[in-house]
Amino acid sequence: MKALLIKYKLVIRFIITFLVVYSVLTVTYNLYLNLSDGSKYFPDYFTNLVARQTDALLNGVGYDASVVPHNVEPSIKIIINGKYVARVIEGCNSVSIIILFISFIVAFAGKFKTTFLYCFAGSIIIYAFNLMRIVVLSVGLYHYPWRRNILHTVIFPMLIYGTVFLLWMVWVNRFSKQKNLNA
Template sequence: MKALILKYKSVIKFILTFLVVYIVLSFGYRWYLNASEDSSYYPDYVTHQVAKQSELLLNAIGYKAEVVKHPEELSMKLIIRGKYLARVVEGCNALSVIVLFISFIVAFSGRFKTTALFLIFGSLIIYIVNVLRIVVLSIGLYHYPERSEILHVVIFPALIYGFVFVLWMLWVNKFSNIGTTK
């Protein structure tokens, strides 16, 4: 057993580090959501901002968009040209995806400064890509409502997780300490 542990020390270290960071950040995220219940932002600050930024971008590219508080659930209604298209819920804010991203990067950490910068810029890029994803999804739903299931359930989650996977591969191949001795 000891030989196996020594042989797979780096794999065990990765898994344990990933799990610890993921659990800590997930609890932090849950705490944030619970603390947001008393906030003036609806349903929570980040989700509210994502909805408003999506509205701003849609208006900037010529779609008459509006985001309003949903009267019956914790979400924001996204409306284009008077047509209610989608709900922006807590799961649309990309924070759970960013938690997953950060957990992986920390588990494969490199030099501190490089890791910190990649975490900051990677998280920011994921956030921006997520807002763009909501905008493009909204336009797709506006023009092709019959394709809503495939757009929302398959294509757009694949894009955001695919993008995170590309960032992970960039990290592992260019910046992490894999294959180097510490």
């Protein structure tokens, strides 16, 4: 058993570090959600921000868009040309994906400054890509509502998680100190 622990020390350290960072960030985010005042930013600040930025981008590309709080659930409706096309919920704000991304990067850490800057830059890339994803998804749902399932459950999740995966691969192959976990 001791020989296995020594042989796979880096793998075990990676898993433990990932789980600890992921747990701490997730618990912190959930505490924030539970303590956030939904009266000022509904349903929470980050979801509200994503919805408002989606509205600005949609209007910026020529759609008559608006966002309004949902009257029944904690979400914000996206309305294009008077048609309710989508809703932005807490899971759409990219924070959970960013937590997953950062947990992996920290678990595969390089130099502190490089790790910090990559986490910051990667988080911005994920956030921006997610924002574009919501805009394109909203336009897609406006024009092709019968494609809702494939757009929302297959294509766009594949794109956002594919982006995260590519960012991870760049990190592992270019910046991480531990390029080979079995070394």
